Amino acid sequence: MIIVKIGGNILDNPARLQAFLIDFAQLAGPKLLVHGGGKIASATGQRLGITPKMVEGRRITDAETLELVTMVYGGLVNKQVVAKLQALGCNAIGLTGADANIIPARKRPVKTIDYGFAGDVDGPESINAKALEALLEAGLTPVFAPLTHDTQGSMLNTNADTIASVLATALATAFTVQLVYCFEKKGVLQNAGDDNAVIPHINQDKYKALKEEGVVNAGMVPKLDNAFAALQQGVAQVLICEAESLPRIHTGHYSGTTLSLN
């Protein structure tokens, strides 16, 4: 099966989003979509007088920001994506991690930084994979917002790349899973300013070097950490590519970055 994560810069671009959803709707076989929406949450918050606070690509989620992201990710973005997929003949069902208790999480403990209502997932073993498998067997396409819950009544904000990684890992016992991180650039770039400088392949040693050189930074660091965690835990293949490459990933003729452990 294929699990696709779509990032905030595509969600925020109506033409690119529609083109991506057309391609996603046409993928054969069981599939699942995870969406972000950080950019839309920041913009909506600013309209409401809530200034975004980010540390190392992660949002500090105070009580009012939790309300904001629950509305934006679980409501606006999730339901718009589901409605568009339905119009394209894809029988999508919009979910958060609270629904069917699929992704229980814990509020991140306060160390040097208080991330507020940010949720950490213990690991793939805590995912309710059986509920997801039942939805997939019923021919539905789950569409996940980047929200989890603490099982005590509170929603939590969880990075969408992490959600994609833990869901992929949890489903890897029942399926051969391909995990595809789609975003606005052509892949992991050697030089952030040059969209043609795609690094075609990264293993763990190369990742360490790229991080030390500062070639990968910001949101790419949690994305690659999540991608390697998925490979370490049984996901068959992980790709990072431009959203427009999705229909060509099976041909091998696309621009993007493949990952491997060694």
Ligand SMILES: Nc1ncnc2c1ncn2[C@@H]1O[C@H](COP(=O)(O)OP(=O)(O)O)[C@@H](O)[C@H]1O
């Ligand atoms: N070497 C790199 N190649 C490509 N993007 C990079 C690199 N280093 C940092 N980035 C940044 O990482 C971002 C992707 O992470 P993120 O903002 O979390 O995106 P998404 O919303 O798609 O999850 C890119 O938009 C880019 O600004």
Ligand SMILES: CC(=O)N[C@@H](CCC(=O)OP(=O)(O)O)C(=O)O
């Ligand atoms: C805790 C945390 O940082 N959550 C993320 C969830 C959204 C997300 O991951 O969106 P993108 O994929 O578009 O970046 C946030 O609120 O920004």
